Amino acid sequence: MAPKDIDRRTILKSCGVLAMSVAAVGQPGRAEAQVQVAPQLGPPSIATRLTVNGQEVAFDLDARTTLLDVLREHLDLTGTKKGCDQGQCGACTVHVNGRRVNSCLTLAAMHDGDTVTTIEGLASPSGLHPLQRAFIERDGFQCGYCTPGQIMAAAAMLEEARRGAPSHATADLTAVLSLTDAEISERMSGNICRCAAYPNIVAAIRDAAEGGAA
Amino acid sequence: MRAFSYERAASPAAAAKAVAERPGARFIAGGTNLLDLMKLGIETPTHLVDVNRIGLDAIAPTSDGGLRIGALVRNADLAADPRIRRDYGVLARALLAGASGQLRNRATTAGNLLQRTRCPYFYETAMPCNKRRPGSGCAALEGFSRSNAVLGASDACIATHPSDMAVAMRALDARVETVSPDGSSRTVPIADLHRLPGDEPAQETVLQQGELITAVALPPPIQGLHLYRKVRERASYAFATVSLAAVLVRGRDGQVETGRFAFGGLAHKPWRVEAAEREVARGPAAVSDLVLAGARTTSHNAFKPTLARRLLAAAMAEAAKE
Structure with missing residues (x-):
């Protein structure tokens, strides 16, 4: 990796342990992201399928993983922000099945089969929303x-x-x-x-x- | 967040059974309160039973002319339902006064009833709280108690119930329907759902482990003025300091003939005194005297009875001028 490619997020990721696996047809939003498969530790994982910004993704996740953390940490869709992480600030707002929700206050596993739109998926290819x-x-x-x-x-x-x-x-x-x-x-x-x-x-x-x- | 196992329930009966089988199990629906408390280490379930895919999400007429609201109807959908807006305005108003658009999209009817208190000492895990850690004491008694209860409290707990929706449902005499792990069902009047703290403030409702709320039934509509007045620290997205759900009916002389008054922010449950409502012809002060009988305040919340009186008087004045 060339030095110019190293950013804060890359360093944070390489230091952290991502106990998850992802089988994605394509990475929604960030084509270059390669999600590593780490050995599963801790509680049993939960199989969950989501459609994020039009692309299907399937996970095996620690049940504690919030929808927000899946988007940011596992799919690299960092446009959705973690402000308070307790539903008070709204920075994590995304659409689930077309409705706005606080993605920090809901578990990803609770959304098996749901359709999620983030800020990265709001604009059309032809330009800004x-x-x-x-x-x-x-x-x-x-x-x-x-x-x-x-x-x-x-x-x-x-x-x-x-x-x-x-x-x-x-x-x-x-x-x-x-x-x-x-x-x-x-x-x-x-x-x-x-x-x-x-x-x-x-x-x-x-x-x-x-x-x-x- | 502490680790927990997780399953998706397929039916109400299966969900009830799954929670009854494990002492540390909890239902999760909207999750907007439970997950917040789990992140803070206040709630530490060992197993979550996800009830989001078991139906119970319809609003349907009942045979007596009322409405049955499924336990999983989201607060936003309930508030926007044309029948609720037309016939149960006090309930639509209460729902819309609570939380934010995002939270109302997730929060459910049953979960709203079962939300935990917002007492600052319940949230502060370094402090004693008999609700969070039975027997540890109540830090609010001598602490910052502006938000705390003035009615029905005990030396063990002066927490309030934070729901707006439940206050309106108390004014409407809603009935809470449940299914138990053995498959039996029962109906609990909303007046009896929440307990006063007594010496067991951790026991907040009469529901048993694994007993699942399936619906809330509303009696036939009451014609009249439906009001929900909420006094809070900011104009939106804040819990009630004191709130009032009122349904008022005027007589031929234009004066309020019958009134129902349920208060939020005063007690461990929505506070309504039916005996006080029979004094409505004697005016708001007479009603308030009975509603607030036995009030016990702290130096921080001594304003609450006065605020409650003024809300009730304003509601009656508004009804008279309509």
């Missing part, structure tokens, strides 16, 4: 750490709103929903931004909603 474009145009971030979770949450949230699902900010539970800024803020409250880019995040989501995005 409209929410990604809107976040850039509206400057909806500073450090960017929460951004993948914000965008994944927003994409699913807009679909929920399109279906007419109410929120805590909805005055009339049976009326047609109007996606006001107050509605957007309430529906995005599961995603924390320590840089407090909230006004621009709301503006970006409003732009994408008005453009019929997501």
Whole structure:
């Protein structure tokens, strides 16, 4: 490996023990990743199949492995972030069967047969997702750490709103929903931004909603 | 996280049996509370029985005109159901006041009822907690107790139950249906599901090891004003400091004729005093006096009875002006 190819993640991986095996047709998102097969230690492994960003993957996993850790550590899909690891910050938000969830608070084994979309799978081959474009145009971030979770949450949230699902900010539970800024803020409250880019995040989501995005 | 074994249950009966067979086994459905507690070493199950693929995920009419909510109906789906929004507004409102969009997509009806307290000393494993380590003491009694109970508490525990949904279900007189490992089923009124802490705060419900909640049945709808008011430390995504689920019916004179009032944030279970509701014609103060009889506060949560009174008075005033 040439020195320029050594990054923080490679070093961390070579130091850690990955007690897992992966049989993947292809690596979703990162074509170059080769997942090593290490001897199985500890508790019995659980066979789990997922479809991640359109590709089928099969694992034998320690039952403790969260969906978040499978994505980041085993599939190298590091766009999904580990913020608090306890469901409070939303940085780990992905879509499971089209619904937004905190990937840190669910075991991978609980998702056998499920379809997962991460930030790496959101854009189409032809270009950025409209929410990604809107976040850039509206400057909806500073450090960017929460951004993948914000965008994944927003994409699913807009679909929920399109279906007419109410929120805590909805005055009339049976009326047609109007996606006001107050509605957007309430529906995005599961995603924390320590840089407090909230006004621009709301503006970006409003732009994408008005453009019929997501 | 401590190591555990894991299996996927194929049916409610199989799940109940699997958990009953191992003392350290637990059901896992949404997992949003259990996994958090496992990461912190507060919950240490030796075996998890995944109940996500056993059905129990429908909302169906009952023969008496009510609704039966499957145990695995996700909080988001329950809140968005047109029948719940139209006929059980207090329940939709309570659900939407809780957690975040992501968590409501995973959290289930049964799991919401069975979530553990958010008492800071339950979460701090270095501190005594009779709920987490029976017999170790209660650090909250002399500690930071702003969030803790003022009613029905004991010298062993002043924790509160954190659910919003359960408070609305208490106001609606929901019935909790279960299946036991021997295959028998029973129905528990929601008023009886959660225990007061007494001297055994680790025993939070009347359910036995392996007894699985299969559904929550709602009685026929009550016409009237459905309210859920939640006071919390920030505008969204925070547990209740005090909350009130109310269903209010006005008489011909425009005054509130009947009212149901269930409170969250006050006790180890949703707090409702039916005898107090019979005094509704005498006004909010008379009702509150009975709801809050026997309240015992700490220096940190002495504001809670006053807050509860104001929530109840505001709800009655809102009903009168509707």
